Amino acid sequence: LWGAAPLIAWWISLPVERASAELSDVQTHFLHILARKTWGFFEDFVGAPDNWLPPDNMQEHPVRVVAHRTSPTNMGMSLLANLTAWDFGFVSLGQLLARTSATFATMERMARHHGHFYNWYDTLTLIPLQPMYVSAVDSGNLAGHLLTLAPGLVALGEQPIVxxxxxxxxxxxxxxxxxxxxxxxxxxGTPVPVxxxxxxxxxxxxxxxxxxxxxxxxxxxxxxxxxxxxxxxxxxxxxxxxxxxxxxxxxxxxxxxxxxxxxxxxxxxxxxxxxxxxAPWLTALPDGVIDSRLSTIPTLRELAGLSLAGSGINGINDIGGITDSDLAPAERTRGHALALTVAAGSAAAQRRLDQIGVLAAQARSFAEMDFGFLYNSTTNLLAIGCNVSERRLDASCYDLLASEIRLCSFVGIAQGQFPQEHWFALGRQLCIVGGEQLLLSWSGSMFEYLMPLLVMPTYPNTLLDQTYRAIIKAQIDYARQRGVPWGISESGYNIVDANLNYQYRAFGVPGTGMKRGLADDLVVAPYATMLALMVDAEAACDNLQRMAALGFMGKYGFYEAIDYTSARLPRNQDFAVIRSFMAHHQGMGLLALSYVLHNRPMQRRFESDPLFQATMLVLQERVPKSGAFHSNSAELAAMRAPAPETVMPMRIITQTSTAQPEVQLLSNGRYHVMVTAAGGSYSRWKDLAVTRWREDATADNWGTFCYVRDVDSGLFWSTAFQPTLVEPKKYEVIFSEGRAEFRRHDRGLDLYTEIVVSPEDDIELRRTRITNRSNVQRTVEFTSYAEVVMAPAAADAAHPAFSKLFVQTEILRNENAILCTRRPRTKDEQMPWLLNLMTVHDGVLLDASFETSRSEFLGRTNSTVAPRAMLDAEPLGGGEGSVLDPIVAIRYKVILEPDQVVTLDVVTGMTETREAALHLIDKYQDRHLADRVFELAWTHSQVVLRHPPASEPHAQLYTRLASSIIYPNAALRADAAILIR
Missing domain, CATH: 1.20.120 (Four Helix Bundle (Hemerythrin (Met), subunit A))
Incomplete structure (x- = not known):
């Protein structure tokens, strides 16, 4: 035993080897599919229209838009994505070199500052965006990526030509x-029979x-x-x-x-x-002429050195060991042709080698940036950046090792621009999360910890390696507590600006970042899990497969993020998918996939650069046995007890009539709708009244109405209390920002109506879901009604009969729509067009009828409470043209089986031209585009509330005040004694 003691001591002192990741065939296939879709982003968007630069992002929703701007990080990721696509076999060598050459040609034309590319450029014009700014991190990323690309390109000469x-x-x-x-x-199903x-x-x-x-x-x-x-x-x-x-x-x-x-x-x-x-001889000559030397797949360098220049006819004896006299004339001709094709192939290979040399030299040249003006020799730290437009250096600096500056710092030290003291000046404050110690970052995001690892190597049992594994564990534990997939980093989230573009900021795991309030948000970014493939491939792949099963993938792989923050979600929605793709996140994901599927190709290229080899020692820093620990108890408590969800205020009215009308205002800035809790309403477009309305707080029976009639019994009522005044068994009205909702139950039928105004088009959409709660089949007629004005409200109120004379109506039976316009009084007058459309979803349409004459719809002595059109069992009359009293009324007859739900949409809108009106009629026949209106309406309302000092409570308060402005309120009237004075 004593003799074996040294051997035992040596054995127990060996570092513990971690088990390598073992992915199943299914998982490996899943990751390959994900890689191909992710590469599709660069394949589709990095091309001539954007000068071979990657646009920053492509957003599918709320509006489809490509952001034609780019940054140095985007450029570096795109260049490495090209090389990674070659690693996967998605592009040929020629494509790789052509794409790289085209991007470099563009970069040569772009303005720079001390060798630095500015933080943002317009990809269409290549003009730097204001303010012109140099970012230390972005420049460091680009330099590191270029210096990784260079040896990757050089190594292509030793690879097979295919x-x-x-x-x-x-x-x-x-x-x-x-x-x-x-x-x-x-x-x-499919749109048409196949x-x-x-x-x-x-x-x-x-x-x-x-x-x-x-x-x-x-x-x-x-x-x-x-x-x-x-x-x-x-x-x-x-x-x-x-x-x-x-x-x-x-x-x-x-x-x-x-x-x-x-x-x-x-x-x-x-x-x-x-x-x-x-290898042009493959098509130029029959196989019989080609010997084994021309059949073997050569490397690019071997092919460039291949020559038939010897004795005989162009050295044909070099191939077959034969002389000219042994060949027939036809064979000599073939020999000439073979020699020419081999020479052409060799020349093509040499051109590729020359191009590779030029591109590698360009990559190294672009990486030569002067970081001196960003470096503070007193603190040994790098400034965040420099505003070149204002000639102002940022006062803040990067002072944490666990940050994305790590790659820039390493490159600067390797290039001799910073002393090694800079590396050790970066903060190494430790924190403990889940029993594991890790380096503290600013925001606790996966981006800060793992982005440098995309090209830089890591070494077992080092401080950085321990941090990588601890942050993955912290992310998994936190997500398990919150009941969501894991992977939190900086990303887009469910807030958009006035142009409906998603906003972007950093998110992280509470307790791992110095930034406070990390527990207030819960945004999961799938690319963060893709980064984690480099650390824990099995756990990361399981999480990616889970997110794929939840539907978080799009055309180009995973969507940008999934926002679970309740304060940013519509009611009855658990999460919002941020349907965009960001260039640098796509590139990061693709490189991480290659890391696990191709055994660290970028890291091997990075390590092969002699410039970096002398600096690798700084990456091998051991885990300290003691040090300064950051107290993160408050943030860890937030992990254990997430902040209570914010409940968005709303008004709920359960009475069919109130002393003062409760109103809701809906608008997109051009088209405006006012709705009362009883169902009265008006619609305005710019300075025109779309539908007729009178200020009558007592009757409140003006606006757009929808009638429901049970065909079997002949009984009818309306989707709201007005205009039929039929008391429902159950009635509820909900007014929330951007939406009005009505619920009522009558005679075994549930009616749920939503009213919104589209931010995109000048239309209002009234959607009613009819549910048959009885146990028998029901035949129901659904009839819309509104009086047409299309004139200033004051003019219509002063001379209504005169105003009605100039309206022309047209029924479009194939489209189930009505068009209205006013006859111009002069030949140059441009009149607007009103469109009214009804569509049915999830049900069988038995019959559709139309009416545009108010007198025909109401009948003599009748009113909207009980119009003749509802008392009779006949279809609507179909009157159109120059009617004396214009309305728009559409009736659908549908069948509902027990428990069946049928959805009907009534769209009313205004346009400048007939063509625009026809376009909107065609557009809103599509159920998906109609659904999108509700999403856009909610998003638009949130955008409005983000403009200070607006808030949801403020908006609700203003709406309450609006009731007393729109309708006279006796309670607010001053005493007669005061008025008489």
Missing amino acids: SAQTLDGIAITLDVLIGHRADAGAGA PAQVHAQVDAAINIMHAQLAEERRAARTTLPALHQALSALCVAADAIVAALARAPTSLAEPQLPGWAAKLAAQCRNARDELREL
Whole structure:
């Protein structure tokens, strides 16, 4: 035992080896699919229109917009994304070099300051955005990425001329296509009937290519002719898929299918054309002339050195060991041709090598930035940045090791611009979360901790490695407490500006950041989990699969974020998906995927640079046994007990009539609606009254109304209390910012009506859901009614009969809509157009009828309380044209089975032209676009409330005051004795 003691002491002193990540085949396939979709962002948006620069983001919702601006970090991520796409086999070598060269050509033309690129540029004009600003972090990121790119480019010369991952990359793209085809097949329905043979043709084409590709990958093609034959066959198969989809472009429920089919075909063609350019003898001559030396797949450098310049006819004996006299004239001709094609291929390879050398030199040149003016030699710290427009250096500085400045600091030290003291001047304050100690950051975001790891290596049992693992554990534990997927970082969240663009800021785990209030927000960013793949691949992949199952993926991989913060959510909604894609987050995710799937390629390239090798020691700092710990008890308490949810104020009225009308105001700034709790209303557009209304607090029976009639019994009532005055069994009105809601129950039917104004178009949307609570089938008529004005309200009130004479109505029966306009009094007068539309969803429409004459609708001596149109069982009369008293009325007859819900939308709006009105009628036939109005209305209301000093309580107070402004209020009238004075 004593003799073995030294051996035992050595053995127990060995560092504990962590088990390597073991991903299942399903998980590996999932990550490859995610990588292909993520690369799609750069494939689609980094091109000539934006000068080969990545636009900052693409937002799908609330409005689709591409942000044509970029930053140095975006540029660096895009350049490394190109290289990563080559690692995956998504692009050919020629594409990689062409994309990189085009971006570098643009960068040469961009204004700089001491070698630094400014923080923001317009990608369309390349003009720096004001104020012109140099960011230390962004410059450091770009420099580090360029110095990682350079050795990556140089190493391409030693790689086969066709990447070994080429067929794998094509297979992944095909699998993405197959996934979308499966989604289409599982769809709930298609817009039009699809012939079975259309599905069969598409599926057959996909299956043929899938079988071909599986066979080619099994055969592991290792010769040029075999690989060329395989790629040529795949091109034919991919084109067949495109052709099959083109035969029925609108018949499939999955709209992304044609796009992915085109990408697949292009990927196959690019790989085949790359091979033909570098090995032109494959197509110029029959296989019999090509010997084994020209069949082996060479590296780029080997091909560049290949030459047939020897004795005989262009050295043909170098290949076959034969002389000129042994060859027939035809064979000599073929020999000449072979020599020429080999020379052409060799020259093409040499051009690629030359281009690689130029690009690598450019990358290193762009990375030469002067950081001296940002560095404070007294504190040994870097300033946040410099406002070049104002010639002002920021007073604040980066002073934490656990921050995104880490890459900039390392590069500056390696370049000799900062002394090593700068690294050790960065704060190393520790905190303990979940029993693990980790470096404290500013905001506790995954971005701060893990972004530098995308290119920089890490070493086991070091301070940084311990921090990486501890922050992942803290993120997982915190998300488990909150009941959400994990992964919190800086990201977009569910607040938009006046232009409906998502806002962006840092979020983190309470207790891991110095910033206070981290527990007040709960925003999950999927890219943060993608970063975590580099630390704990199994846990991260499980979390990504969970988020994918929850529907958080879009066309380009995972959406930007999911906001669970209750104060920023509409009622009855648990979360809001931030449907945008940010360039640098897409790049970060793609690099992290490559880290785990390709065994750290960027880190190996980073380590290969001699400039960095001498500085690697600073990354191997051990975990201190003692040190200054940050007290984070308050933030940890916030983790254990999240802040109570903020309840947005609303007004709830349960009476059908009140002493003073309760009103709700809805507006987008141009189109305005006032609604009372009884159901009275008016609509205004700019300075025109859209519908007729009179100031009558007692009757309150003017506005837009909707009637409901039970066909079997003949009984009818309205969706609100007005105008029929039928007392409901149950009645409730809810006024919240941006919306008015009415609920009532009558004779076994539940009615739920929502009224909103679209921020996007000048329309109001009244949606009614009718639920059959009885146990028998019901036939119901739903009739809308409004009196048309389209004139200034004062003019209509002064001379209503005269005002009515100039309105022209037109019924569009195919569209189930009505158009109205006023006849111009002069030939140059431009008159507006009113549109009125009704659509039905989730139900069977038995009949539709229309009326535009008030006298025909009401009948003699009748009023809106009981109009003739509701007393008679006949359809509406269909009068149109130059009616004396214009209205818009549409009636639908529908059938409701027991417990069935039918949704009816009534859209009323105003436009400048007939064409614009027809466009809106066509637009709002689509259920999804109608649904979007409700989302936009809520978003718009939140934007308004974000403008100081507005708030929801203030808005509700102003609305209460509006009632006394719109309607006379006797309670606020001064005493007669005061008035008489």
